[in-house]
Amino acid sequence: MSDETKVTQEYGGEQIQVLEGLEAVRMRPGMYIGSTSASGLHHLVYEIVDNSIDEALAGYCKNITVTINPGNSITVTDDGRGIPVDVQPQTGKPALEVVFTVLHAGGKFGGGGYKVAGGLHGVGASVVNALSQWLRVRVHKNGNIYEMKFSRGDITQPMTIVGKTDRTGTEVTFQPDPEMFDTTEYDYEILHTRMREKAFLTAGLTISITDDRGEAPIGETMCYEGGIREFVTFCNRNKTPIHNDVIYMAGAKGDASAEIAMQYNDGYNEFLLSFANEVNTPEGGMHETGFKTALTRVLNNYGVKNGIIKGDDKVSGEDCREGITAIISVKLTDAQFEGQTKAKLGNAYIRTLVDQVVSDQLTTYFEEHPATAKIILEKAMMANRAREAARKARENARRKTGLESGGMPDKLQDCNEKDPALCELYIVEGDSAAGSAIQGRDSRFQAILAMWGKMLNVEKARVDKIYGNDKLSPLIIAMGGGIGEEFDIEKLRYHKIIIMSDADVDGAHIRTLLLTFFFRYMRPLIEHGFVYSAVPPLYKLTRGKTVRVAYSDEQRDQISAEMRGDNPNVKIEIQRYKGLGEMNKEELWETTMDPERRTLRRITLDDARRADEIFNILMGEQVEPRKEWIERNAKYAINIDI
Ligand code: TSJ
Numbered sequence: 001m002s003d004e005t006k007v008t009q010e011y012g013g014e015q016i017q018v019l020e021g022l023e024a025v026r027m028r029p030g031m032y033i034g035s036t037s038a039s040g041l042h043h044l045v046y047e048i049v050d051n052s053i054d055e056a057l058a059g060y061c062k063n064i065t066v067t068i069n070p071g072n073s074i075t076v077t078d079d080g081r082g083i084p085v086d087v088q089p090q091t092g093k094p095a096l097e098v099v100f101t102v103l104h105a106g107g108k109f110g111g112g113g114y115k116v117a118g119g120l121h122g123v124g125a126s127v128v129n130a131l132s133q134w135l136r137v138r139v140h141k142n143g144n145i146y147e148m149k150f151s152r153g154d155i156t157q158p159m160t161i162v163g164k165t166d167r168t169g170t171e172v173t174f175q176p177d178p179e180m181f182d183t184t185e186y187d188y189e190i191l192h193t194r195m196r197e198k199a200f201l202t203a204g205l206t207i208s209i210t211d212d213r214g215e216a217p218i219g220e221t222m223c224y225e226g227g228i229r230e231f232v233t234f235c236n237r238n239k240t241p242i243h244n245d246v247i248y249m250a251g252a253k254g255d256a257s258a259e260i261a262m263q264y265n266d267g268y269n270e271f272l273l274s275f276a277n278e279v280n281t282p283e284g285g286m287h288e289t290g291f292k293t294a295l296t297r298v299l300n301n302y303g304v305k306n307g308i309i310k311g312d313d314k315v316s317g318e319d320c321r322e323g324i325t326a327i328i329s330v331k332l333t334d335a336q337f338e339g340q341t342k343a344k345l346g347n348a349y350i351r352t353l354v355d356q357v358v359s360d361q362l363t364t365y366f367e368e369h370p371a372t373a374k375i376i377l378e379k380a381m382m383a384n385r386a387r388e389a390a391r392k393a394r395e396n397a398r399r400k401t402g403l404e405s406g407g408m409p410d411k412l413q414d415c416n417e418k419d420p421a422l423c424e425l426y427i428v429e430g431d432s433a434a435g436s437a438i439q440g441r442d443s444r445f446q447a448i449l450a451m452w453g454k455m456l457n458v459e460k461a462r463v464d465k466i467y468g469n470d471k472l473s474p475l476i477i478a479m480g481g482g483i484g485e486e487f488d489i490e491k492l493r494y495h496k497i498i499i500m501s502d503a504d505v506d507g508a509h510i511r512t513l514l515l516t517f518f519f520r521y522m523r524p525l526i527e528h529g530f531v532y533s534a535v536p537p538l539y540k541l542t543r544g545k546t547v548r549v550a551y552s553d554e555q556r557d558q559i560s561a562e563m564r565g566d567n568p569n570v571k572i573e574i575q576r577y578k579g580l581g582e583m584n585k586e587e588l589w590e591t592t593m594d595p596e597r598r599t600l601r602r603i604t605l606d607d608a609r610r611a612d613e614i615f616n617i618l619m620g621e622q623v624e625p626r627k628e629w630i631e632r633n634a635k636y637a638i639n640i641d642i
Helices: 023-027 029-033 039-055 095-101 125-130 188-202 226-234 287-303 346-367 371-403 431-440 463-468 472-479 505-521 522-527 551-564 585-593 604-619 625-634
Strands: 006-009 015-020 064-068 073-079 132-141 146-149 154-164 169-176 204-209 217-223 247-253 256-264 271-276 324-331 426-430 446-451 496-500 531-534 539-543 548-549 573-576 600-602
Touching: 006 029, 006 505, 006 573, 015 023, 015 573, 023 029, 023 125, 029 039, 029 287, 039 073, 039 125, 039 169, 039 188, 064 188, 064 551, 095 125, 095 146, 095 154, 095 585, 125 132, 154 531, 188 226, 188 604, 226 256, 226 271, 226 324, 256 371, 287 346, 287 371, 287 548, 346 371, 426 431, 426 472, 426 505, 431 446, 431 548, 431 585, 446 472, 496 573, 505 522, 505 604, 522 600, 522 604, 539 551, 548 551
Parallel strands: 064 204, 271 324, 426 446, 426 496, 496 531
Antiparallel strands: 006 015, 064 073, 073 169, 132 146, 132 169, 146 154, 204 217, 247 256, 256 324, 531 600, 539 548, 539 573
16 A cells, blocks of 8 residues: 555445555554553554454453463454454455554544444554554454454455354454564563453453463453452452442443442542543543542532531542542543543533432432441541641641741752753662762752652551651652642642662662652642653673663663674673662763753653552552562562561
8 A cells, every 4th residue: 555545435324534554654653552662562452452342342242362472472362253354345355354454544642533332343453453563363254264464564365264163253463563662572460450450341251361471371361240349349459448338330321321339448548540431541531520529529418417517527529539449430432532642531421420420329328328428428527637737737837947938958959940841850769879960960950859768658648647758758848849639730840850760679669659659649740741760771881992881681782783893802891780879970961861862761640550559569458469469570579678
């Protein structure tokens, strides 16, 4: 297909789509899968699996398998009806071929339409095909096994019958193209977590995931008859619930439906996960707003009506969500995803639907379960009192220390520039690295905050304790935007917050803690893309007077070959940096801090959520999940004092 190929095709009799060649995908892969980093690589799997899940939602598929094969190819199978193979009158080609070779205009990230359950199938298949070194599809249908093969989107084997079968279903195997991705190594944990999420969201569907790359296969078969109720139980698995039941609410209006499951634990964090058409909406939107408003209203109404809340002692939204674990899942045919990352649901009528469902059913639930209602309300009132006391204490502390007038912590070496958009805050672990960073930085716009020692266990702390914590309060004061519901991005003093820590166990520890802290108490910071991880080099290569650095093993080998040139016997000295502290100030500036030469990795909400999850497991009260996690992740295990 040439670059100019543009075909117009009728879809479902009404939806006109402009179709273009798959070259567009290889030209700008980020437009179609978000990025070419690990996240984009994993996205390929979701695009394929989503098709099988649509088949399950349409009622035709009960089992899905996902396998990571040796060499990092992926196989997805289902027992659905099988992709149609008949020749389409409009194109003169088998539907199967069209699914894999024709791009539907504007991918998910290009602002195009969104597929709905039972609607447009195969939307992502051509994108995955274009970005695969090779891809093979087999369809079991009409008693035959149909097979077709591709390479980088081009057909290498037209549709062929390769055998007989007595079942129906689809099987796709693809090898991501190394020319297109920064990395082609799949992370089992990431896929496992995502598939588990999909299994929770589609009650009764069985999804198996297997990693066949190691000596022995690992994997899990997941099926949850209880759907999102079981999802809540799972999320609370290393917490202590304060009431037995998971509260479940559901309702529908027209084509739209909403389901909510929730349960409170004895902690202080809010854990809310929301989905629209089984797609996670980390930035929330109308469904979350509807839930929050209704929850606050129901609790206050119940409290006033039953004499638990007296006078003006109303509880706030944040009070009502202390210690809550809630899953909100909505389905709708015209989902509008908003925000830069299309992570926020915009349809206003969904707010009304969720609000109504929660108002009616939670009120009824409380009337039928007064003991549970009392426990929940008392928790919210306790949160309210603590917050009030904390606010007073904070005001006093501010007056005493003169923080109001802009006093900055000792541990901060600030920059001269005052415009937050130009300012960077490096959070540096350890004394010696902080020393080099202070000397090596460009003090016009780079500030350094040194952090060390074990941080507070945020899991067990309420907002008031966090302000009082001697490790975190310098950070909060230096950043200037406050925390929790008070967090104000306008007051932030730096628009780049850069975590600079070693690539070792302690570095991973501090990164996990900081990301968890940002995720819980300054989430908009991550949503705005203000948080980064510095990427220090791993190796220093020296040949005579020439010095270069490498950030990975592959790069080390490549640079060493370049430096050697045609001269096989020349000595190239390779030194492994053990930590930031080993670099002198010039090296640190040149490799890690100079905006012209450094690499920064932007932290996504997904990264932060994963940190939060690891944190929960490592700091939680339950021993089993921690043991399991450490066993599974032995090679990256974070050595933490627990
Ligand atoms: F992504 C993909 F297209 F490659 C893909 C699609 C991959 C995998 C693993 C499965 C699927 C897929 C597609 N599973 N099931 C289906 N079903 C259909 O495409 C289908 C089947 C029958 C009918 C019908 O109206 O008879 C309609 C459709 C859309």
